[in-house]
Amino acid sequence: MEKVIIVGSGCAGLTAAIYAARANLSPLVLEGRQPGGQLSTTTLVENFPGFPDGIDGPQLIMNMHAQAEKFGSRFSYSEATGFEPMNSHVRLQIDGEQWLETQSLIIASGASAKWLGLQNEEKMIGHGLTSCATCDGAFYRNVPVAVVGGGDSAAEEALFLTRFASKVYLIHRRDKLRASKIMAERVQRCDKIEPIWNSVIARYVPDQKGEMAAVDLRDVSTQEERRLPVACVFVAIGHEPNAKPYAGKLEMDGEGYLVTKKLVESKYPGVFIAGDVADRVYKQAITAAGAGCAAAMEAEKYLSGLE
Ligand SMILES: Cc1cc2nc3c(=O)[nH]c(=O)nc-3n(C[C@H](O)[C@H](O)[C@H](O)COP(=O)(O)OP(=O)(O)OC[C@H]3O[C@@H](n4cnc5c(N)ncnc54)[C@H](O)[C@@H]3O)c2cc1C
Structure with missing residues (x-):
């Protein structure tokens, strides 16, 4: 166990x-x-x-990994595929086969992040293609950028980016935003934002160094294409929480995010939830x-209680 x-x-x-290992719990990390995680995909x-x-994102992650390993964390490249809460412990299935048992x-x-599924997309992430304006907006001062999407988060990202960019193109495949009325009005009132309706990105166009230089836009009604120079594309079409193994067993909101009480607690004692999920x-x-x-400190407290 x-x-x-x-x-x-x-x-x-x-x-x-890091916290669980320093508390002498020798955690197993899947x-x-x-x-x-996501930081390994950025610069x-x-x-x-x-x-x-x-x-550098990958360097930050390697540092955290080394720190966790130094105190006795164990790592496995396995994936959790099934979850069964029992009375006094949890059964966790890995890689669709073996079941592990754990006290917490x-x-x-x-x-x-959801992406557009374009050909060179993976290569462009971190090179003028991102899904986070808060993270990367400040790198793009006085240059034109584009946001893709039509919901509240796209509107929010576009408005935030007007603090830095010379121009923010808001590319949406329909002819009006699906964002709330108040956000849509804010977007409309902002001179720096130019909506481009009924359009999708057909391809990303990198410069010789592999950084984003432009996008080719396709009008969905006429199929005509045109090139739009932009230094960065912010894709804001939503995120998918990685929570499938817990469906029907842990509480989720309408978008599939796990719901916590008191920051990290689930409805089962000994099961804690942390981070973007x-x-x-x-x-x-x-x-x-x-x-x-917080989750590791709660797990430690829970395990001490069992003793
Ligand atoms: C391009 C990009 C740039 C970003 N830049 C910044 C930035 O500059 N600053 C900032 O603060 N934030 C930034 N972020 C956001 C930040 O990366 C996330 O908020 C953060 O990584 C969330 O951490 P997490 O541990 O909750 O999840 P993640 O980083 O998503 O890690 C999830 C982990 O869970 C694993 N996993 C998933 N499902 C399973 C399973 N079934 N079994 C086993 N393992 C599983 C994955 O393999 C992964 O290791 C950026 C994100 C992106 C995409």
Whole structure:
């Protein structure tokens, strides 16, 4: 029987691992399909405290990993595929086969940004293609940028980006926003935002260094294409929480995010939830790390109570 299993090795999972390992619990961390989580897909991170010159996302993750390992965390590339809460422990299925038993579980499986599914998309992420204006907006001062989407988050990202960019194109495949009335009105009133209706991005156009230089837009009614120079594209079409194994067993909101009580608690004693898998609002490395810390401290308290 394990004492603590942590599902996920992003900022939340690794911070939980550091705290649980330092509490002598020797946690087992399941890394899943994206070891290191979302930060492993980005370049410079400028808003994680403690790094005044910024730090490369993958480097930050490698540091957290080394710190967790140093105190005795164990790692496995397995994926959690099934979840069964029992009276005094939890059964967790890995890779669709084996079942592990654990006294406590920390679910830190994050969320995946939805992308457009274009050909060179994976290569462009972190090179002028991102899903987070709060994270990357400040890198694009006095240059034109584009936001893709038509909901509240697209409207919010576009408005936020007007603080930095010379122009914000809001690309939407329909002829009006699906955002709330108040957000749509704010967008309309803002001179710096230019909506481009009935249009989709057909392809990203990188420069010679592989950084975003332009996008090719396709009008969905006429199929005509035109090139739009932009330094960055912010895709704001939503996130998908990685919470499938818990469907029907843990509480979820309408978008599939896990619901917590008191920051990290689930409805089962001993099962804690941390980071983007339960966060539809902040979605930041530091908030995920903070929740990971809280989850590990709660798990430690829960295990002490069992003794
Ligand atoms: C391009 C980009 C740039 C960003 N830039 C910044 C930035 O500059 N500053 C900032 O603060 N934030 C930034 N963010 C947001 C930040 O990365 C996230 O808020 C943070 O990574 C969330 O951490 P997490 O641990 O909750 O989840 P994630 O990082 O999503 O990690 C989830 C982990 O869970 C694992 N997993 C998922 N399902 C399973 C399963 N079934 N079994 C086992 N493991 C599983 C995955 O493999 C992964 O290891 C950025 C995000 C992106 C996409």
